[in-house]
Amino acid sequence: xxxxxxxxxxxxxxxxxxxxxxxxxxxxxxxxxxxxxxxxxxxxxxxxxxxxxxxxxxxxxxxxxxxxxxxxxxxxxxxxxxxxxxxxxxxxxxxxxxxxxxxxxxxxxxxxxxxxxxxxxxxxxxxxxxxxxxxxxxxxxxxxxxxxxxxxxxxxxxxxxxxxxxxxxxxxxxxxxxxxxxxxxxxxxxxxxxxxxxxxxxxxxxxxxxxxxxxxxxxxxxxxxxxxxxxxxxxxxxxxxxxxxxxxxxxxxxxxxxxxxxxxxxxxxxxxxxxxxxxxxxxxxxxxxxxxxxxxxxxxxxxxxxxxxxxxxxxxxxxxxxxxxxxxxxxxxxxxxxxxxxxxxxxxxxxxxxxxxxxxxxxxxxxxxxxxxxxxxxxxxxxxxxxxxxxxxxxxxxxxxx
Amino acid sequence: xxxxxxxxxxxxxxxxxxxxxxxxxxxxxxxxxxxxxxxxxxxxxxxxxxxxxxxxxxxxxxxxxxxxxxxxxxxxxx
Numbered sequence: 001x002x003x004x005x006x007x008x009x010x011x012x013x014x015x016x017x018x019x020x021x022x023x024x025x026x027x028x029x030x031x032x033x034x035x036x037x038x039x040x041x042x043x044x045x046x047x048x049x050x051x052x053x054x055x056x057x058x059x060x061x062x063x064x065x066x067x068x069x070x071x072x073x074x075x076x077x078x079x080x081x082x083x084x085x086x087x088x089x090x091x092x093x094x095x096x097x098x099x100x101x102x103x104x105x106x107x108x109x110x111x112x113x114x115x116x117x118x119x120x121x122x123x124x125x126x127x128x129x130x131x132x133x134x135x136x137x138x139x140x141x142x143x144x145x146x147x148x149x150x151x152x153x154x155x156x157x158x159x160x161x162x163x164x165x166x167x168x169x170x171x172x173x174x175x176x177x178x179x180x181x182x183x184x185x186x187x188x189x190x191x192x193x194x195x196x197x198x199x200x201x202x203x204x205x206x207x208x209x210x211x212x213x214x215x216x217x218x219x220x221x222x223x224x225x226x227x228x229x230x231x232x233x234x235x236x237x238x239x240x241x242x243x244x245x246x247x248x249x250x251x252x253x254x255x256x257x258x259x260x261x262x263x264x265x266x267x268x269x270x271x272x273x274x275x276x277x278x279x280x281x282x283x284x285x286x287x288x289x290x291x292x293x294x295x296x297x298x299x300x301x302x303x304x305x306x307x308x309x310x311x312x313x314x315x316x317x318x319x320x321x322x323x324x325x326x327x328x329x330x331x332x333x334x335x336x337x338x339x340x341x342x343x344x345x346x347x348x349x350x351x352x353x354x355x356x357x358x359x360x361x362x363x364x365x366x367x368x369x370x371x372x373x374x375x376x377x378x379x380x381x382x383x384x385x386x387x388x389x390x391x392x393x394x395x396x397x398x399x400x401x402x
Numbered sequence: 403x404x405x406x407x408x409x410x411x412x413x414x415x416x417x418x419x420x421x422x423x424x425x426x427x428x429x430x431x432x433x434x435x436x437x438x439x440x441x442x443x444x445x446x447x448x449x450x451x452x453x454x455x456x457x458x459x460x461x462x463x464x465x466x467x468x469x470x471x472x473x474x475x476x477x478x479x480x
Contacts, residue, residue: 035451035452037455049458053450137473149473152472152473161430167472168472207472214424214425214428215427215428215430216430216437216438217423217437217438218423218424218425219438219443221445225468225469225471227467265467266469267470269470271443272423273440273443280440282445284446287469290466294465296464296465304442312442314447320464320466322465347463348465353463359449371451373452379463395455397449
């Protein structure tokens, strides 16, 4: 039952930032949200995320949102080198650096890190049909710093049935190895321990989007984005092995990626409430292509089953498939000349990711929303040494509107 | 391939259930926008905390980024 006040207010719906969507009229002005997520890879990385956000209408035409995130990351990550059979053990004179391999540990490097992130966004309605959004983001870890900002302009037709969006953004990142604050000479032999200063990269993004209301139950959005990065795009920790025909490691090199990357992505996103019920379907498809030869397809499906007035059950399915980067190599071959670029990072391999999840939402108190979900994510890789990555995600969140 | 087929079958069925109503175009009056304004009707699922975590996971563990919007911060995740 929608009260008259809400109906009148809905006539002045304002638009949100990145691509346009219909903002809910807030009877209450402020929204506080908090979330705890635990991400665990089988035998590898674990991450605990704590997030908190505040969102509010600071005036009739302005909405501001601030979100803080803290991540704790532990575990071991694949280096890209072979799993040890017979391995060279190297340390430098000071005892640090190099690598030390016993059993399978050459292929995995332990790490322990924290990340602090802050995102701010401000949405401003200039007129009934024109709005702008500005975002700024900071992310800091012991081996990484990132600063980003973006601005988006949204224009709606008079009936607000169609909204056009254009946006531009940029990011500046500094990347280095923890402790040394340095980066290795790309494709240098790990034994030689040659290091340079911190790596820097800059990225420019732009977006064009159209959002169309098809009917009272359905919104469809199309986004087209391009991104150009330049600078240090290599991972300062990742290595690859040079092996003989039996894949026995004889040498180890730091990886090297190109110093530029141009990406294109397009997505189609649908939200639809089943007219006879209150269930909602969310379906999206994204196509991605870049000049490293990675092409991917992503399909994402969420279905919200409304069980009464207070509870919603939400299964989730996602399917992702990508082709490998042209310089991805499982190993280098002893005797071949070093290629221009090479990486054994499994994230650049031919891969598929399949996600199955279930979430539940419960309305409690007056204006409170409790959510919990579990997701099982399975990745399979074509060539990389670790041929699969099995991940479990738990997340619990509570939001309150004032 | 079986999993992929199953997944697409689910999507097809889900779409078919509402196929007629999804693509029927109508001009929506201001007072008819109640459903569209719901939190759960926000694109990509409406739960910003869950979308944020998902984007972060897939940005870190896959080779593709972006395509849905602009303005997210970066990460040095391994």
